[in-house]
Amino acid sequence: MNARLKPDERIPLSIMPFVDYDTARRLVEREWGIDALVIGGKAYRSEEMTLRAAFLDDGRLAGVAFYRLSGMVALLGAIVVDHGGHGVGTALFDTVVNDARTAKLKKLRAITTNDNFGALHFFQKRGMRLMSLFPGGVDAFRAFKPGLIEIGHGGLPCRDIIELEMDL
Numbered sequence: 522m523n524a525r526l527k528p529d530e531r532i533p534l535s536i537m538p539f540v541d542y543d544t545a546r547r548l549v550e551r552e553w554g555i556d557a558l559v560i561g562g563k564a565y566r567s568e569e570m571t572l573r574a575a576f577l578d579d580g581r582l583a584g585v586a587f588y589r590l591s592g593m594v595a596l597l598g599a600i601v602v603d604h605g606g607h608g609v610g611t612a613l614f615d616t617v618v619n620d621a622r623t624a625k626l627k628k629l630r631a632i633t634t635n636d637n638f639g640a641l642h643f644f645q646k647r648g649m650r651l652m653s654l655f656p657g658g659v660d661a662f663r664a665f666k667p668g669l670i671e672i673g674h675g676g677l678p679c680r681d682i683i684e685l686e687m688d689l
């Protein structure tokens with residue numbers, strides 16, 4: 522991303538449907554070691570989720586969102602940005618919310634882990650509330666998906682799953 526950007530400076534973005542799942546998966550893998558899209562106690566292949574991407578004016582990929590609209594609850598599998606703090610995550614989050622509202626879904630559910638204070642801040646600031654804690658949920662998932670990171674943000678062990686929800 523542009524090295525001249527000041528902290529918190531918002532950047533012009535285009536949010537678009539994206540079909541290059543391999544590229545999007547790489548961002549997820551960079552964050553968690555594997556393409557871990559787990560929500561509601563179920564693991565999804567990335568192709569089972571809708572993919573939206575944020576692009577900079579020069580065409581570079583700035584971030585991706587994986588989500589699934591089915592039933593009454595929209596499932597946000599992951600949002601990952603290339604460089605945080607410039608509005609990319611918010612733009613992707615707003616896109617998911619708008620899509621889910623257009624599809625007349627009633628709730629949005631998202632997931633994070635015990636170590637990820639940034640995501641807890643991000644989701645709560647955007648209206649989501651803590652709903653469920655699954656102690657050891659990451660460890661259980663890691664048992665059949667080796668490669669999932671052991672140590673997460675701030676050097677904390679990554680082991681518990683936290684789900685958040687908001688009404689749409």
Ligand SMILES: CC(C)(COP(=O)(O)OP(=O)(O)OC[C@H]1O[C@@H](n2cnc3c(N)ncnc32)[C@H](O)[C@@H]1OP(=O)(O)O)[C@@H](O)C(=O)NCCC(=O)NCCS
Nearest residue numbers: 599600601602605606607608609610611639640642643646
């Ligand atoms: C969480 C994430 C998607 C936010 O994207 P972003 O482009 O930085 O978001 P924005 O610039 O639109 O908004 C930044 C907000 O998130 C907060 N935030 C993001 N990362 C943070 C961190 N590590 N610590 C504290 N706050 C953080 C900022 O404080 C800011 O909050 P504000 O709204 O009060 O100003 C991004 O940090 C990311 O990709 N994280 C790694 C993957 C991840 O954890 N995804 C979410 C769980 S699926």
